[in-house]
Amino acid sequence: MQGQHFSATTPAAGISGSGLRAEGVSVSFSGIKALTEVDFRITTGEVVGLIGPNGSGKTTLLNVLSGVYRPSSGRTFVNEIETTSLRAHRIARLGVARTFQNIRLFGNMTVLQNVQVGSALSDARPRGAELRDAALKTLDELGLNEFQERRAGTLPYGIRRRIEIARALATKPKFLLLDEPAAGANGAESEELSELIEMIASHYSLGVLVIEHDLRLMMRVASRIVALTGGRVIAEGDAEGISQNQAVREAYFGKKWAAESFAEPSLTTESMLEETK
Template identity: 45%
Template sequence: MLEVSDIGKRFGGVAALSGVSLSCAQGELIGLIGPNGAGKSTLVNVISGFLKPDTGRIRVDGAEVAGNDAMAGVRAGIARTFQTSRLFGDMSVRQNVEVAHSRCLELRRSQGAAIDPDALLAECGLTHEADTLAATLAYGSQRLLEIARALALAPAYLLLDEPAAGLNDAETAALAGRIAEIRQKHGCGIVVIDHDLSFINTLCERLVVMDHGKVIASGPPAVIWKDPQVIEIYVGASPPTTPAAAPAVSGNTNRTH
């Protein structure tokens, strides 16, 4: 179980996170949603060790994540992708995955030994581009390589920060299928941030909604989309007409109030 308890983070006088708590079990697929500035990416940065929290604790399978840095997160079994690509552009697709796998072996020898980089490329549909320089990949392939590289760290918990951003409808649908397959094959808990509510609603069995640095709702989609606070955030949206339906909001969600 990934457990995040009472996380607080301030930037100067601004409280980016205030008492945020959530949990994700291995094999669970959670959607983390909310308007721009709600604190979603800040929370992922804290969980993965890229930011140090001011308050709160992070535990993986009962053990507190020690060190408050990205390497501590990897040791604990946490991997993540980023909103904007951070690939090694002058390396090939295969080399990007191999570098991550080598790092995993250094930090977590017993857990990482069974990872096959070529199998990960096949899993993410990148076999035919294995020798291509990462910088020359099409945008959709770059997003898939980010995921393959994260999987090379043998995570128990995978954090995906806007993986569908910039993808067309066909690419988004294919990505949803791949993420579902990753969950099934690897058994890792997955937390997905995205502004594409149809993508999130189709993919995730539980949603966590943030606003102003706080969690305001958590539960199955059928419950979340009937929550008055959630409806208020997505201005102009109406309650769903079916239990699994999300409000028809696409792109970035910005407040108009």
């Protein structure tokens, strides 16, 4: 994993500036709080991992950032533009693209047609031959050219995941939000996905937010990791700092496991990951 070292501590409030941001965001559903005063930011050029147990608020935060949900309180921004009250399609126009936990391709359309849908939504608004060329360029960059005339619904799971990412990238976003891209993937597909995310981060000038339960993938690709539990940010840091953070361990494994682990000073990121198998 590359990137600057961050201490794994709860970030201070007030994170104004550039980037895709949530400031003091809370979300409630029928009186139940899914997020509580969350501050979060991702800037262009970085890969940020968002981790936490099931029900911790990860997808809710992604939904708020992309405009699927509106926060009950707090504000969201894309760079200097406040997006708190904007609908999802307006936020997408500002450069926010996303994928979903469940693949949402047009199964009866070809791979090329799926990616053309994304290209048509980019700021350039290409049409005709330009639209096809733009989609083919994205397919080539993601190693999907050989599938361009195949119907998306007939392809293996791992390929369909890549197509969904290609369609999102075809919109020419500033920020790409990936919601559990390795869900349902086998070991080989997860490894290929890690390489794909690393390529995207190095090749495109955008920020990448990844929600994932595959900690090995997350520790490999993310330059910064934010941990949520109970709808609150409990820690932020690099892979090693997060793996040694007691609040994160307790959230995942319970207080007893966390206490026993901290009694063993030689515990590393790798040994933590071994325990999660």
